[in-house]
Amino acid sequence: MRRLVLNDGTEIPVIGQGTWRMGERAAERKAEVAALQAGIDLGLTLIDTAEMYGNGGAEDVTGEALKGRRNEVYLVSKVLPSNASHAGTIKACEQSLKRLRTDYMDLYLLHWRGSYPLADTLQAFQELKQAGKIRAFGISNLDVNDMKEWLALPGGGEAVANQILYNVGVRGPEHDLAPLLADAKIALMAYCPLAQGEVGSFKKLEPIAKRHNATVAQIMLAWATRNPLSFAVPKSSNVARLKENAAAGDIKLTAQDLAEIDAAFPAPKKARPLEMI
Ligand SMILES: NC(=O)c1ccc[n+]([C@@H]2O[C@H](COP(=O)([O-])OP(=O)(O)OC[C@H]3O[C@@H](n4cnc5c(N)ncnc54)[C@H](OP(=O)(O)O)[C@@H]3O)[C@@H](O)[C@H]2O)c1
Numbered sequence: 001m002r003r004l005v006l007n008d009g010t011e012i013p014v015i016g017q018g019t020w021r022m023g024e025r026a027a028e029r030k031a032e033v034a035a036l037q038a039g040i041d042l043g044l045t046l047i048d049t050a051e052m053y054g055n056g057g058a059e060d061v062t063g064e065a066l067k068g069r070r071n072e073v074y075l076v077s078k079v080l081p082s083n084a085s086h087a088g089t090i091k092a093c094e095q096s097l098k099r100l101r102t103d104y105m106d107l108y109l110l111h112w113r114g115s116y117p118l119a120d121t122l123q124a125f126q127e128l129k130q131a132g133k134i135r136a137f138g139i140s141n142l143d144v145n146d147m148k149e150w151l152a153l154p155g156g157g158e159a160v161a162n163q164i165l166y167n168v169g170v171r172g173p174e175h176d177l178a179p180l181l182a183d184a185k186i187a188l189m190a191y192c193p194l195a196q197g198e199v200g201s202f203k204k205l206e207p208i209a210k211r212h213n214a215t216v217a218q219i220m221l222a223w224a225t226r227n228p229l230s231f232a233v234p235k236s237s238n239v240a241r242l243k244e245n246a247a248a249g250d251i252k253l254t255a256q257d258l259a260e261i262d263a264a265f266p267a268p269k270k271a272r273p274l275e276m277i
Contacts, residue, residue, distance in 0.1 A: 019058040139159055
């Protein structure tokens with residue numbers, strides 16, 4: 001598994017595990033816990049969750065999966081914009097930590113921009129970091145203008161990642177947001193890197209997959225993590241697919257592969273507003 005070093009010196013795997021839609025159905029809980037644990041065994045030692053997912057259910061499932069192995073994982077969660085006031089962020093973090101059954105998160109993100117000033121959320125993030133409840137902070141779904149506003153705030157440049165919708169079929173961020181993040185040394189954390197499982201829409205990647213003895217999904221993951229400071233959090237509750245996703249972390253696309261992908265799925269020529277799911 002390729003690894004990358006974040007701007008705070010922390011090393012992480014380029015592929016992790018998403019948890020959206022986990023923790024919603026009691027009947028699936030056991031399988032979800034087992035899948036997350038199998039993923040960790042396979043080297044997918046970064047888990048992305050959020051207080052929003054399953055109304056805390058995904059954090060709860062994650063907490064159970066991490067029992068006895070918290071230190072093996074880089075744990076990411078997110079505060080909802082409706083909780084992202086100064087006091088609300090601190091309270092939300094403490095509640096997430098309880099569900100996660102840990103006393104620290106590795107990375108805490110603002111899920112998307114809401115009505116509270118970014119400065120209030122950032123101030124709370126800094127206090128949580130000082131208190132050791134989070135080791136790093138970042139943002140999610142911030143487009144260029146919001147990102148510039150965040151970076152202009154004192155301490156904004158300490159953010160380690162912006163988690164955004166990015167996959168072979170959604171290349172808008174390459175125009176302006178990705179270069180801005182690269183300049184600020186803020187990692188691009190790709191969500192929905194497998195287009196929410198719609199890998200059948202990417203048949204044009206099959207010849208490239210064949211050359212690498214890989215699947216289309218693996219090529220999508222290798223592509224989303226091809227640049228320095230980019231990593232991805234595909235979600236799977238299926239051990240065979242987790243294996244596939246973990247192995248994608250070793251695939252290095254060639255210049256020819258990248259040129260073929262550009263031809264089949266071109267990046268937009270003009271800036272586009274950041275899409276969000
Ligand atoms: N910040 C945000 O606003 C935001 C928004 C959306 C998502 N996210 C985060 O990003 C994570 C990933 O996004 P996502 O879950 O929406 O979409 P995704 O990872 O692009 O796709 C997940 C879907 O792909 C299937 N899948 C997984 N591996 C596969 C493979 N190798 N081949 C074929 N299909 C495969 C999964 O099914 P199985 O489970 O059956 O394998 C699932 O249906 C989320 O779980 C969440 O943590 C963040």
